[in-house]
Amino acid sequence: MTSVSPAPTTMLVPDFPFSYDGWLRHPDGLGSLPPERAGTPVAVVGGGMAGMTAAYELMRLGLRPVVYEAEQLGGRMRSVPFPGQPDRVAEMGAMRFPLSARSLFHYIDLLGLRTSPFPNPLAANTPSTLIDLGGVRHTAQGVEQLPDVYQEVAAAWEKALQERAELATMRDAVRRRDVETLKQIWNRLVREFDDQSFYGFLATSSAFQSFRHREIFGQVGFGTGGWDTDFPNSLLEILRVVYTEADDNQVAIDGGSQQVPRGLWEHRPRDCAHWPAGTSLASLHGGTARSRVRAVARDGDGFLVTDADGHRERFAAVVYTPHVWTLLNRVTCEPALLTAPLWTAVERTHYMGASKLFVLTDRPFWNDTDPRTGLPVMSMTLTDRMPRGVYLFDDGPDRPGVMCLSYTWNDDSLKMATLSAAERLDVLLEKLGVIYPGVDIRSHVIGDPLGITWESEPHFMGAFKSNLPGQYRYQRRLFTQFMQRGLPQGQRGFFLCGDDVSWTAGFAEGAVTTALNAVWGVLDHLGGATPPGNPGPGDLFDALAPVDLPYDG
Template identity: 60%
Template sequence: MTSAVPTNATTPDGPAKPITMFGPDFPFAYDDYVAHPAGIGSVPTAAHGTRVAIVGGGLSGMLAARELLRMGLRPVVYEADRIGGRMRSVPFEGHPGIVAEMGSMRFPPSSTTLFHYLDEMGLHTEAFPNPLSEATPSTVVDLKGETHFARTLADLPEVYTEVAEAWTRALEEHAELGALTEAIRARDTARLKEIWNELVRRYDDETFYGFLARSDAFKSFRLREIFGQVGFGTGGWDTDYPNSILEILRVVLTAADDHHRGIVGGSQQLPERLWSRPVSGAAHWPEGTSVQGLHDDGRPRPAVTEIRRTAGDRFTLHDADGRIDTFDLVVYTAQSWMLLNTIRTDEGLLPIDHWTAIERTHYMGSSKVFVLVDRPFWKDLDPATGREVMSMTLTDRMSRGTYLLDQGEGQPGLICLSYTWSDDSLKLLPLDAEARMDLMLKSLGAIYPGVDIRSHVIASPVTISWEAEKAFMGAFKANLPGHYRYQERLYTHFMQDRLPAECRGLFLAGDDVSWTAGWAEGAVTTALNAVWGVMHHLGGSTAPENPGPGDVFDEIAPLVLED
């Protein structure tokens, strides 16, 4: 129910340095890099105006486009659907300002590079009501037909405290939690890599479930079952049990599951503003130029249908409107699986080992169902108990996770009736929005028999299954055991001096090639890697006082496991 990492620790000298998403695989201080007054790099004047195709209009694509424009290049964005990618905020007609976050909806403060851009774009955040968080008035845990009301962990039966303590113990005994988090706080790269690289060697072939089952702390199947259904931080994690334990350790060590914030007005605003707002101080371009302003009619080009290499080491792209255009460079930020099916591609675009890594990438499905209600009725007090009539809910029923989202005084209320993953998401795939709502109301009716949720609904439900979205085919990448080698290849693709000459010029970015897939910070940092790669390819460089990720790569490179 709670993270094992104390993010607000203190020391004898005062508050400890915060935990950030610094590593552990590639501990580069991206937050310091983007905030440095010297900027993140420049290209020679002769390269100004070079056209770079950006495939994908999500957060990674928009950030790469903006930073390349800042360097004086000309980004050309292709987007299959809408600017935003999995930052998709769906409005309710007649209710301005209220949106259902169909993808990204909560962001840890440890995502310090992401928050740099949120601040730059003038966006604000507010505490997100995760289970048992300070922003959540109450939480209900409903497992195996037993329902428990809680304001803090101490209000739940003792077994839940046992589960939380078992998780902390397992991490301390088998993953050196304390030493790793201290190294991340101190940004002690040498110590961090020493410990983490050994854990990679030890656990690359281990599942999340196997890690728990081999721990003395989780000898009890009951504890493993409860932990899977209730979890820590944001809810149950049993849908992640088949995944690599390394994926889970990255989340825990970097406090990615702690103290989440939501973006006021919707997360889609961030990629939209990166697209539309003028870039101050850009090289080559007039003051006031935006990425959007460089596009015909202010719209991105449609979906890419083909990418092929052509003479002069250039790239020719076809789009859904039948337009054919050729570019010097490409930054590819869409789901990598699309290179295998919906986009015709030359095999020579990437080395064969990279194609294997893409082919073996494992994606997690995810679904959500939202309803708009006339008011936040859940705050009403039950006269018999004195408690709120409804709470943030975790359950083993079909709804799994239900979130109550207060929109402010005098506003309707918003309920995420269900947030599910993987197999739980697949169970909903054949059902339309109405059927999904009915199913979730049935589940919640068993937990809150005296509450008529349906009578408060004032708009049609909205839903999504990311695995059914043609341009996504899943919510995010999640490595399976043995996939570390594949991840290392994809993440380090921006270091193209190491690739055959005929495979250079197309740069992979996006959260599904990052070490922290599913977190916006990974989309941001891989975009910055690709920007550095483009800059380097064109003969550019960073300021000596602010080296980029490629400049220090050899010092902090991810571990390369032998075959």
């Protein structure tokens, strides 16, 4: 199916409820620059979703973005084709996208990409889900078909959110884009829950006094499945996801998510300032991005960027999109690049790990009917065993199938980290053999497995950021770093963005929206302005700014 019309809700994050999708859609455009700034080079470090968004919009403004990429365009939107089957891919990073991600869908629609419902556990489009907890298994199409204890857990989660986090009011305000209500309630919740972990919230809620209920909730969770690997994280991280329905109504991008950043690299917008018709990011770069950045230094009122090939170039501004930890050990940079409070925020950043293992199968055999039960021989699987989550993708009965045999986080990911892909396959098939004793999965596997562990990827060192309790102040520093009006010249012109800088790390929407913050920052830094009828995030910052918690006391 094609991308759908705007959903009833959007990822209007209550910390900073700026309507990025409206800013993008406005017919007056994002802004304009003084004529003498046309063609000014701006370095964009990183070719993931944030980097491609920033570079694409800077090009449209008439600047010359110069993209540096350490590995391949796409970042964690990495779609790896199976050998011999280039149209069947393993989504190593981002693979499911909520319809509420309206800024991301602006670009998905621009590129004409097609989407299809993602087979999440117990979703309407998922034929069946098997839950294996403590060796006891239940198969269902919806939560209503599960035993009473699961209904109790679902009701407990809803009750906790309604009673302690004003779920109904906040979701209604997000849908109506009622900024006043969002800010009023959220600012109070930030003060109340900044120091509270996800697990602490559950354990202190009257609805979750039973440890058994908390354990089941950790396994089954909501939306995309179990959330116990998130239990140590700040409750605020979870509330943002819930309020904006980021964990519901998710779709996959047919052919792979990497088509979005790569598509922006090749796309030729019709409304570029300064550049002739037919200009694309690829054409500005001669088809190839620059190699990885080795060093960034301030140079007068600009910046000197050195890449791995030894090439040095001066820029009026730099947009930096990789994980902020790379500033600590992958890129040589002087302390003056950021203020001391920002360096502290970078140091305190916490990343979650994640591992995946994919195999290609001769056909989607899991749809075969078990004659004893009348159910499919395999289902989308949630288990407390090592695989944790098993996802099944088919493109018709006569086409090869794709299995994500394991999708794990944090401690569960570390259990995989020291194993090769082949070793992981052996272990996972052994575990799944206990859950599905009559199914010979290996006999259907074609070729070698494809796997990844994001915490061991040298240019990532983790899947995505997730704040721990008490880290709101650090997150605020990173997110608001694009606001540089009034700062001394020596502190301006270097802009952080990416999903780890956003309030919704792990979602491509956060990469897009913080990239747009950086675009506004560059525009403002170089003397440009937004149209009067289409103010940008910096223009409305004072009215929408995240609550500033006291530092002392």
